[in-house]
Amino acid sequence: xxxxxxIFAAWMAAAAAGLLxxxxxFASVATAMAFLALWAQSWNLLCGLTGNISLGHSxxxxxxxxxxxxxxxxxxxxxxxxxxxxILGSVVLASIVGAATLRLRGPYFTLAxxxxxxxVLSLILHYSQLTGGPSGLAITFAQxxxxxxxxxxxxxxxxxxxxxxxxxxxxxxxxxxxxxGFYIAAIKSSEEAAAAAGIRVALVKVIVFCLxxxxxxxxxxxxxxxxxxxxxxxxxxxxxxxxxxxxAVVGGMDYLIGPIIGAIFYEAIDVAANATFGASxxxxxxxxxxxxxxxxxxxxxxLCELTIRLLRLIHRRPARFWS
Amino acid sequence: MIIFxxxxxxxxxxxxxxxxxxxxxxxxxxVMKLVNFAHGEFLMAGMYVxxxxxxxxxxxxAFGMFGIYWVAIPTMFVMAAVGLAxxxxxxxxxxxxGESPQIxxxxxxxxxxxxxxxxxxxxxxxxxxxxxxxxxxxxxGLNLQLGPAIAFIVALAATIVMAWVLRxxxxxxxxxxxxxxxxxxxxxxxxxxRVYIVSTSIAIGLVGLAAALLIPYQYxxxxxxxNFVVVAFLAIVIAGLGNVVGAVFGGLLMGVMQSLTASYFxxxxxxxxxxxxxxxxxxxxxxxxxxxxxRTL
Numbered sequence: 001x002x003x004x005x006x007i008f009a010a011w012m013a014a015a016a017a018g019l020l021x022x023x024x025x026f027a028s029v030a031t032a033m034a035f036l037a038l039w040a041q042s043w044n045l046l047c048g049l050t051g052n053i054s055l056g057h058s059x060x061x062x063x064x065x066x067x068x069x070x071x072x073x074x075x076x077x078x079x080x081x082x083x084x085x086x087i088l089g090s091v092v093l094a095s096i097v098g099a100a101t102l103r104l105r106g107p108y109f110t111l112a113x114x115x116x117x118x119x120v121l122s123l124i125l126h127y128s129q130l131t132g133g134p135s136g137l138a139i140t141f142a143q144x145x146x147x148x149x150x151x152x153x154x155x156x157x158x159x160x161x162x163x164x165x166x167x168x169x170x171x172x173x174x175x176x177x178x179x180x181g182f183y184i185a186a187i188k189s190s191e192e193a194a195a196a197a198g199i200r201v202a203l204v205k206v207i208v209f210c211l212x213x214x215x216x217x218x219x220x221x222x223x224x225x226x227x228x229x230x231x232x233x234x235x236x237x238x239x240x241x242x243x244x245x246x247x248a249v250v251g252g253m254d255y256l257i258g259p260i261i262g263a264i265f266y267e268a269i270d271v272a273a274n275a276t277f278g279a280s281x282x283x284x285x286x287x288x289x290x291x292x293x294x295x296x297x298x299x300x301x302x303l304c305e306l307t308i309r310l311l312r313l314i315h316r317r318p319a320r321f322w323s
Numbered sequence: 324m325i326i327f328x329x330x331x332x333x334x335x336x337x338x339x340x341x342x343x344x345x346x347x348x349x350x351x352x353x354v355m356k357l358v359n360f361a362h363g364e365f366l367m368a369g370m371y372v373x374x375x376x377x378x379x380x381x382x383x384x385a386f387g388m389f390g391i392y393w394v395a396i397p398t399m400f401v402m403a404a405v406g407l408a409x410x411x412x413x414x415x416x417x418x419x420x421g422e423s424p425q426i427x428x429x430x431x432x433x434x435x436x437x438x439x440x441x442x443x444x445x446x447x448x449x450x451x452x453x454x455x456x457x458x459x460x461x462x463x464g465l466n467l468q469l470g471p472a473i474a475f476i477v478a479l480a481a482t483i484v485m486a487w488v489l490r491x492x493x494x495x496x497x498x499x500x501x502x503x504x505x506x507x508x509x510x511x512x513x514x515x516x517r518v519y520i521v522s523t524s525i526a527i528g529l530v531g532l533a534a535a536l537l538i539p540y541q542y543x544x545x546x547x548x549x550n551f552v553v554v555a556f557l558a559i560v561i562a563g564l565g566n567v568v569g570a571v572f573g574g575l576l577m578g579v580m581q582s583l584t585a586s587y588f589x590x591x592x593x594x595x596x597x598x599x600x601x602x603x604x605x606x607x608x609x610x611x612x613x614x615x616x617x618r619t620l
Contacts, residue, residue, distance in 0.1 A: 053426050055360075100605045106564065107358040108605060110426055111556045114360075118553045119598045126591035238549055242434045249427050282441030282545070289435025296428040297416060 003173055011166035018158040027155060033267040034161035035223050040248040040259035041168050042215035045175070047245070048253045049184045050205055052102065056113030058240035059120045060090040060213045061220035065235055068221050069137055070130055072148070079149045083221035087214050093120075094213035095206055102209065103202040114238065121236040136230045149225040157226035164222065168215050169256055175211075184208060216244075239285065246292045252302025261303050265291075325464050330586040331579055332465055338578025339475030343533035344555040345562070345570040346485060347526030353502040353565035354522045355418065360429040362555070363548025364436035365402065365409075365527050369534025370543040371444060373398040377451040377538060388454035392473070395535040402531025403524045410523040418519065433548075440545035448542040455539035470540035477536055481529065482571045489567060494521055502565060553594070554581070557601045563611020572613050 014034075021027045043057050064086035071082035097116055101109040124131045131137065141150040151157060175181050183204050186194040195201050224230055234240060243266070251262025266288055273283035299306050344366060351359050359365075373394045381390030417428050450456070458469040489495035500508040501518045509515050533551075541547070554577050559566075562573025577597055584593040604612060 047423075051423055053423055055430060096602070100602045104605065104609050107352075107422065107426065108560065108609070110360075111358065111560055112601070112605070115553050115557055115594070115598060115601070118549075119595050122591045122594045126589055238553075239434065239437075242430055246427070246431060246434070249431075277442075281446065282438045284438070285434050286438025286442055287435075289431045289433065289438060292431030293413070293428055293435060296420070296424050296431065297413065300420070300424050300427075 004170055007166050007170050007173075011162055014162045015159050018162065019155055021155075024154075027158065029267050029271055031154060031158045031161060031226060033263045034158055034165055035219055035226070036243065036247055036266065037260045037263035038161055038165040038168060038219040039216050039244045040251070040262055041165060041172065042212050042219065043244050044248040044253055044259050045168070045172050045215060046209055046212035047248065048172075048258075049176070049181070049188065050208055051188055052205065052209070053110050053245065054113040054209070054212070055110055055238070055241050055245060056097075056115075056117040057213075057216050057244045058236055058238075059093065059113075059117050060216040061223065061240065062120055062124065062232070062236035063090045063093060064217035064220040065224040065230055066124065066131055066137075069139060069224055069230060073137070073139075074130075078147055079221065079225065080147060083149075083218070086221055087217040090213045090217035090220075091210045094210045098206040098209040099202075102205040114241070117236055117238055117241050121232055124232040124236060131232065132230070134232060136232055139225060139228050139230075149222060151225075154226065157222065160222050161219070161226075164219060165260070169260075171215075173256060180204065180207070243285070243288065246288055249292055250288065250295060250302055252304030254301055255304040258302055258304045261307075265303060326586055327583075329465055330582045332467065333471075334579030334582030335575055336468060336471035336475045336578070337582060338575035339471065339478035340533050340537060340551065340574075341554055341558055341577050342571040342574030343478045343481060343529050343536075344551050345558040345574040346482065346567055347529040348555055349559045349562070349565055349567050349570040350485075350498075350522050350529075351526045352559065353567060354498055354505075355414070355519055356422075356565075357414070357418075357425050358429070358556075359526070360426060361433040361436060362526075362530060363550075363552030364433045364440075365405065365530045365548070366534050366537075366551055367440060367543070367545065367548040368405065368436065369398055369402045369531040370538055370541075370547060371440065371449075372401050372531070373535040373538045374449050374451055374543050377453070381453070388458065389473075391451065391453045391455060391539050392535070394538070395477070395532060398535040399528050399531040402534070403528030405531075406524040406527025407520065409527060410520050414519070414523060415516075437545045437548075444545070446545055448544045450542050451538065453539050457540070468540075470536075474533075474536035477532070478571075481532060482568065485525075485529075486568050494518070498522060554597065557597050561597075561601055561604050561612055563614030566611060566614045569611060569613030573611075 067086035071077035247262035252258030558573035
């Protein structure tokens, strides 16, 4: 209950800060940050709990987004219903990939998720009559229509994204202390022991993967209406998948707030690089990638752990000095 | 019929480069149990090195149109040195980290290197003008693309050399022992770290060779590695993780599948076709198509 209040208060504070942002550039940065944090948190639901690294989470964003928008534009299905179908599509995909790979030991899962992104991208490009091919689909609207997820004020999307982020964070916290959460903890400490205790290891892992995919897809549905344009190379690209994963890693996979810290860090790099070198590109992913390399080599538990150690250091030194 | 034969031929020729990339991946996985997710970026780096060397000039007249291929040997050695640095700076410590941190390390390196290439060289497409690009020989109604054909022949030669190295040399025997069990090998007096160092250098050197073979007919750009490495990842699982010579057949099979789907359906569907085979192999024969029993490397 106390955690729920803390998370709710944090959301309120973030929402207020977002609504007070007068500068449109910073508002868009804050919204991008919220979506990345949402996806990284959903990704970390899988990796933080089971340790399985997915490098294909952009697939779930892309599948949900395309299903929703195609149903909306071609058949007039409301995004609220279409979004559910899109999320269902992502879950089906996740269960197929998960069932084939999560029962095996070794890097199969990571390889399978990574190449799934390439497959979905090529399918989007192939069925171009439906998906618009490489040029993508545009969503245009002139007035607010909340039930179609259409808002002319982009700050509405910031509110929704941070709200979803708060909800996912709360859900993750709840999940950790649920029965499924204890199963997962048992599996993480020893698969053999968990299996011997009667836990169906592969099934639990597939369920967690599907949950993670569904939450990622949920973010994807809202995201396309925010961005108003679907670029297949971005939505189903390897870069987005890797960004989602590495943001959670940089922040710290063992902490609820880790992926959020990671997203703030990444957007801060992005803003600083754009201000210093212009928007020529490359700087943001380069710094993120090398930050992860440095992090794995020195403090694999991420920025959160680093901050805690730093605080401890500052806190402790006077005590040691005087004693 | 002629379309079918032409597709098989094209596929085998494309597959040569996949084979070189996949062979290095499986060599590293075999001895270190590590999937190098940055492998494609080493290919990309090798291509930039090769393009840089090739723009210095080509060999004079006696070599005819093949003058650009002088870059192959230097690129291979430069990349082998890069592989050595990669091992000593990162993998040496990361070897103790376990699987997840190793995946994160190499994927971080991969995207970092893509960003670096974009920062240093821009996101433009680079190609050194040369007579190999687009050149083809016709025989019996079939069209033989010269660039891919040379890449295929060299890849085949490299495979034979690698198979011999693994079978007959002292390093090869040590590598096979380490692949079986690093602990037992160390007890028998084999220096596992040395095997890791040499394997990484060879793997990245092979990618350098592949890069030099690609640049006459393939554009170089920061994300170029992804096009090859995703197929190579699927190839090594389909062939069997850790099976170095099997990876070559895996690479060739990927090329043929790609080419056949491109001829009869659409090139866009080829990754999906390969992926279906990949899922089928994982469900029915997770040790891979070309791995028998417990054989390693």
